[in-house]
Amino acid sequence: MFALPHLDLPPLRAAAGSVRLPGSKSISNRVLLLAGLADGVTEVHGLLDSDDTRVMLQALQALGCSLERDGARLRVHGLGGRLRVHEAELFLGNAGTAMRPLTAALALLAATQGGAFTLRGVPRMHERPIGDLVDALRPLGCTIDELGEPGYPPLRVRGQAGGSLRLDAPLRVRGDVSSQFLTALLLALPLVSDAGDVVVEVEGELISKPYVEITLALLARFGIAVQREGWRRFTLPQGSRYRTPGVLEVEGDASSASYFVALGAIAAIDTPLRIEGVGSDSIQGDIGFVDAARAMGAQVQAHANALEVRRGRWPLQAIALDCNAIPDAAMTLAVMALYAQGTTRLTGIASWRVKETDRIAAMAAELAKLGARVDSGDDFIAVTPPARWHAATLGTYDDHRMAMCLSLAAFNALAGAAPPVPIRIEDPACVAKTFPDYFETLLALVRADPAEVPVITIDGPSASGKGTLAAALAQRLGWHFLDSGAVYRATALAALRAGVSLSDEAALARLAAGLALHFDGARILLAGEDVSDELRREDTGALASRVAALPAVRQALHALQLSFRRAPGLVADGRDMGTAIFPQAPLKVFLTASAAERAKRRHKQLISKGIEANIADLLADIEARDERDRSRAASPLRAAEDALQLDNSQLGIDASVDAVQQWWRQRNPLDQG
Ligand code: DC
Numbered sequence: 001m002f003a004l005p006h007l008d009l010p011p012l013r014a015a016a017g018s019v020r021l022p023g024s025k026s027i028s029n030r031v032l033l034l035a036g037l038a039d040g041v042t043e044v045h046g047l048l049d050s051d052d053t054r055v056m057l058q059a060l061q062a063l064g065c066s067l068e069r070d071g072a073r074l075r076v077h078g079l080g081g082r083l084r085v086h087e088a089e090l091f092l093g094n095a096g097t098a099m100r101p102l103t104a105a106l107a108l109l110a111a112t113q114g115g116a117f118t119l120r121g122v123p124r125m126h127e128r129p130i131g132d133l134v135d136a137l138r139p140l141g142c143t144i145d146e147l148g149e150p151g152y153p154p155l156r157v158r159g160q161a162g163g164s165l166r167l168d169a170p171l172r173v174r175g176d177v178s179s180q181f182l183t184a185l186l187l188a189l190p191l192v193s194d195a196g197d198v199v200v201e202v203e204g205e206l207i208s209k210p211y212v213e214i215t216l217a218l219l220a221r222f223g224i225a226v227q228r229e230g231w232r233r234f235t236l237p238q239g240s241r242y243r244t245p246g247v248l249e250v251e252g253d254a255s256s257a258s259y260f261v262a263l264g265a266i267a268a269i270d271t272p273l274r275i276e277g278v279g280s281d282s283i284q285g286d287i288g289f290v291d292a293a294r295a296m297g298a299q300v301q302a303h304a305n306a307l308e309v310r311r312g313r314w315p316l317q318a319i320a321l322d323c324n325a326i327p328d329a330a331m332t333l334a335v336m337a338l339y340a341q342g343t344t345r346l347t348g349i350a351s352w353r354v355k356e357t358d359r360i361a362a363m364a365a366e367l368a369k370l371g372a373r374v375d376s377g378d379d380f381i382a383v384t385p386p387a388r389w390h391a392a393t394l395g396t397y398d399d400h401r402m403a404m405c406l407s408l409a410a411f412n413a414l415a416g417a418a419p420p421v422p423i424r425i426e427d428p429a430c431v432a433k434t435f436p437d438y439f440e441t442l443l444a445l446v447r448a449d450p451a452e453v454p455v456i457t458i459d460g461p462s463a464s465g466k467g468t469l470a471a472a473l474a475q476r477l478g479w480h481f482l483d484s485g486a487v488y489r490a491t492a493l494a495a496l497r498a499g500v501s502l503s504d505e506a507a508l509a510r511l512a513a514g515l516a517l518h519f520d521g522a523r524i525l526l527a528g529e530d531v532s533d534e535l536r537r538e539d540t541g542a543l544a545s546r547v548a549a550l551p552a553v554r555q556a557l558h559a560l561q562l563s564f565r566r567a568p569g570l571v572a573d574g575r576d577m578g579t580a581i582f583p584q585a586p587l588k589v590f591l592t593a594s595a596a597e598r599a600k601r602r603h604k605q606l607i608s609k610g611i612e613a614n615i616a617d618l619l620a621d622i623e624a625r626d627e628r629d630r631s632r633a634a635s636p637l638r639a640a641e642d643a644l645q646l647d648n649s650q651l652g653i654d655a656s657v658d659a660v661q662q663w664w665r666q667r668n669p670l671d672q673g
Contacts, residue, residue: 062088086110087115100181186236255286257286265312268309292321339415356399410423456587459574565582
């Protein structure tokens with residue numbers, strides 16, 4: 001959701017609650033390929049919905065698989081190992097888990113059944129090696145053209161119907177650059193196992209073995225029993241056939257779990273953080289991250305399909321670890337190292353260099369910006385926590401894991417940063433690769449000191465365009481939005497419905513204190529009922545203005561309004577946001593526009609909604625309301641002394657938002673220097 005150029009996180013201080021993980025990326029894309037190749041229909045539950053699975057689904061559709069969606073379930077009608085489409089151009093984004101196995105499967109299918117398929121991706125995909133896989137396939141008789149640099153996508157695989165493959169000798173594949181090459185072969189070779197056993201031998205030390213374990217476990221679910229001799233030799237028995245398991249449940253993503261395990265270890269101080277979707281039953285190697293986190297101090301209780309994490313040792317303990325078995329989750333350890341005593345040294349991570357970005361270089365550069373001391377080499381990184389933390393703008397390199405990891409640096413207050421510093425995450429939307437809602441999920445679990453959460457107040461008279469401006473600004477910044485007028489309007493509506501007299505101040509205050517009001521995006525719910533339209537009516541506004549004049553009502557609504565001040569920030573609009581509710585706000589804006597201009601705007605607004613209106617009446621109304629809001633004793637409408645005035649009579653909405661955003665940049669520490 002955060003389609004922003006950047007997201008600023010204020011200092012965060014605690015975390016609690018429960019999170020349900022999105023489906024595992026590794027499992028999702030393997031299952032999709034197997035279901036696509038199998039005979040019959042596979043119903044997949046809990047599939048990850050992300051960039052990487054989307055490109056795989058599009059590829060399957062382009063190849064003639066039909067897909068049916070039913071809520072969170074997906075039914076895949078498999079090809080049964082027979083090509084239905086013999087020519088296709090596939091775009092695979094930056095998904096290695098789609099590019100490698102599809103290359104293998106289509107190369108084998110084209111070589112035997114005939115066809116020509118092009119596989120390409122984003123520019124970074126074209127920098128990620130695939131030569132070892134090509135080298136393994138060519139000796140069989142597969143024709144593979146490298147359309148760009150030798151050894152890299154884009155590729156074209158092609159062949160003639162009736163072609164045969166040389167499968168009597170073992171295939172050889174290197175295992176020391178990426179385990180995905182071996183995975184690709186194991187997933188695809190059952191397609192051509194009719195004539196005899198197919199043997200794959202691994203050359204060099206096989207890295208990331210746990211990912212190969214996922215491959216073997218899923219092949220077994222599809223009826224294929226690979227025989228394995230150590231990690232060197234794998235045999236697909238003659239006549240291996242993909243058989244759909246019918247229904248398949250995708251586990252939560254264990255690599256995604258690592259951010260929340262780390263969050264718990266750092267910030268679940270009072271109550272544990274519950275993580276649902278993976279646990280001790282997981283087939284994903286990255287669940288091994290839990291042991292590494294424990295070694296650093298996390299207290300983790302593992303259930304079959306859930307984890308409960310809380311802070312144990314604090315500060316965390318530095319570790320030295322060979323991370324070959326948990327390459328993706330190991331990135332999270334590099335960030336936990338910021339909170340550890342001593343230097344954390346992670347080795348066996350050469351594969352980081354060929355992932356979404358060169359992750360060793362990226363991590364070293366970004367952690368250094370925070371003040372950490374970082375040493376790195378071909379296959380290791382060593383991190384010593386900052387002696388002094390720096391507010392920093394952190395690059396994410398179009399790498400989802402960089403963005404998710406670096407967000408954890410916002411807890412620097414807990415490491416004693418004095419003062420605690422905010423951080424900026426660039427291009428937060430890159431998490432869409434595996435965890436589209438990551439930042440929303442994180443922010444729902446964390447607590448900040450309200451005084452450290454930035455607030456921009458937008459006050460002004462009726463119909464000055466505050467609401468529109470404030471909502472648009474909140475959206476641009478990715479902040480929360482408080483429409484305080486709606487709070488008074490809802491109080492008035494609740495009073496009307498409950499038959500409370502507008503002259504009974506005490507009863508109105510009691511009602512206000514117990515108001516069951518919920519903001520759900522653009523909808524406003526009162527006791528569960530959507531009252532958005534009713535609240536906006538003119539007569540509700542007029543009643544609100546009367547209710548709002550009562551000091552006891554204003555007092556009763558004070559705490560509710562304060563509770564909106566949550567990370568990452570708040571834009572609050574009303575009459576007294578800058579004067580009474582958030583007097584310490586770092587930026588206060590007072591909107592002015594002539595009464596005539598405001599009457600014109602309100603008129604246009606009403607007409608567009610099909611409501612009849614007359615400008616002269618509206619002007620009289622607005623002037624009367626201004627007078628009442630200004631002259632009341634309790635929090636009268638006026639500009640805070642340090643408010644910046646914005647006359648938007650002549651400004652469109654974008655220009656008004658630009659103006660306020662510019663003022664915010666001048667005050668935001670992350671925009672200085
Ligand atoms: O902004 P609005 O028109 O939705 O506000 C409705 C009424 O509530 C308005 O007449 C004044 C009152 N109000 C207030 O007194 N203090 C606020 N912070 C917001 C609104």
